[in-house]
Amino acid sequence: MMLLPVPGSTCFPSIQLASPTLIRHHHHVWPLSATAAAAVTNSSEPHLPPIPSSSTTIHLTSTSRRRRFGDDQAAASPYDFGPLLTFLANSLSSDDDSASSSSSSSSSTSSPTSLDPSEFQLAQSYRAVPAPLWHSLLKSLCASHSSSDIGLAYAVVSWLQKHNLCFSYELLYSILIHALGRSEKLYEAFLLSQRQSLTPLTYNALIGACARNGDLEKALHLMSRMRQDGYRSDFVNYSLIIQSLTRSNKIDSPIMFKLYREIESESIEIDGQLFNDIIAGFAKAGEPSQAVHLLAMVQATGLSPKTATLVAVISALGNSGRVVEAEAIFEEMREGGLQPRTRAYNALLKGYVKAGQLKDAESIVSQMEKSGISPDEHTYSLLIDAYANAGRWESARIVLKEMEASNVQPNSYVFSRILASYRDRGEWQKSFQVLREMKSSGVRPDRHFYNVMIDTFGKSNCLDHAMATFERMLSEGIHPDTVTWNTLIDCHCKSGHHVRAEELFEEMQQSGCAPCATTYNIMINSFGEQQRWDEVKGLLGKMQSQGLLPNIVTYTTLVDIYGKSGRFTDAIECLEVMKSAGMKPSPTMYNALINAYAQRGLSEQALNAFRVMRADGLKPSPLALNSLINAFGEDRRDTEAFSVLQYMKENDLKPDVVTYTTLMKTLIRVDKFCKHLRQSDDFAGMMIRTGHRARVSNIKGNRVPEYGNNDTEYTLYQIAIAETIGLAHLLFEILEQNMNINRTDDNKKSLKYVLISCIPSSSTSIFFPYLLLLSTKYPSRYSSMDTHLSNKVGTEDFE
């Protein structure tokens, strides 16, 4: 069970001290270390001296930080440390050529055979100095941030140990480790920690130092070592680690679940701060459910979390489209008397934008303005995003103007959102226009913009443009980051250039950019598609050896690639491994599994996977059901396929284009498609109900489908299916009548011809994603597609 702080106030107790790490450690670690150390039989010290209560009051306040040992420090105590420091400074400088050997000898010799009489004298004069004064001397030295002072501090500790002057060496070491950690001298801190067996105090100091310096791998490693040594980690360490993960954006769901499991299984006391950190951590890791669950738990005890925590949860909910819950927390915040600020509004706005709720987005912004909260660049960006996604470019442009009018300079991010929205509509050619517009507004493209631009070209199979953009970015002195490399690598994979992708993966590492989990996921996917299983395993090992945990996408990718290759045992094993790692299987993962069975016509297994998914408490998605239809279709079980359609209707799941397309394919499999198409209006009826009236009536009514809407792909696919079942001649007639297409005997049976020739030159771009997808997926069938396309597309280039 977790222990909660006494709910005295409605707010989490927040500890605000000059040096929270140090102070909190001291409060909680001392009693712990005293008992824990006493329990360790092989401890070098029989027992720890009682900790003087006065020592807890020695804080690194801002005044003591500024204090120097020569002046007021000496005046504050009856002891003058001047002679000692001079002595140590001299002995340090006398042998700086062999610094390492001198320091190792000074620490290893506990009882020197011969002693300089003057040094002995010096030691004697400090015999009566109480420990807290040594501590504060060390803190003063360490606070100076000068490396020579820290060296001196270290020499003091060694010297004290040598002369047996201060008992609690572990405390001295921990002070040093803290200081070293603060001045980013982690390596030295490590060397120091190896001089003695680690105690809870030094462990905590070291873990804290690592976490604060962002060296999470070491921090986590130390935590597990600490546990192996039989100590319980300080809860402050968890706070520090989670905060550090959040700061560095390295937070993800496996690491959060791992940490949370540890906290639970070790009955770590959770204070208000840690609760805030955990909740915000889960939120930032994209686990809104877990965040909401913990939030409710905490609130049930009468505590209310910090605003930042609530904003993080709102943001996470918004990100996953759970706008209603996001709204609820936003309202809760208001009712709790907290006036939401820009960040909170932005978090909710983000939810509306993600969910495509343009009206709500507009309304929350005006509410915001009414409440006197001024929109910031993020607000405007989100609004522009919303309009761009709705295809309302004019409105987006107006927001841009508003932005300038409100003295919020449009930045590169705004333009990269606009570009991303063009990308998602397949309009990659707009890249150049956006770039021009941005420059005319006096905004320089940054790395983020170039990343989106590379992705836009990459996703449109324009690898040359993608690489040219990359080069251009380099020539402008912008260094590629992991996202840049991941984008480049992935677009080469997607275009089937696996060798080039692998080269880029190497280049990335040679350039000093460390691959992240996403990089590994991309590469694992690539090797999996090539069925290079040994390499897949190799990458998994490599990523873990670098301290990267496989995440949900990693496992899904594995299930997908193993499943698609028919290696179902391996796929299931991945699912099990993931479960045992404490992660909940995602709907996506089950979809991948169901799909794998479906594509091989293993309908019973697909159905079984579907049932397991339901048993796991996951709602069936249209995607899963479409796969199930496909499973029955491929297994020639058309009756069952249609019963899935029935199931969807009864369970309020809207059949979509894919549903009907898959059903069409099912009918083709069992040679019933023509019958349906010609004789029955049922099928047409189904289409009409799902909003595909135009398609059906167009084909049936001998009219060319209308272009310019989102279902164009669907029409093209119908043409393709029609051709496969021998209706091509009919379609050619339709096309000829309406578009004056001349056909030759050579290409009249070619689907490619149909596809390309039905493209009116004015609206080429609508067809691009589809055509490029086809040419990527079936290079042999569509090898010359590129030539056809390049004739149709105006060539545009950088300036």
Add this chain to the structure above:
DNA sequence: CGCATCTCTC
């Protein structure tokens, strides 16, 4: 801050 990776029909 954001941008990148996995799942359905061709």
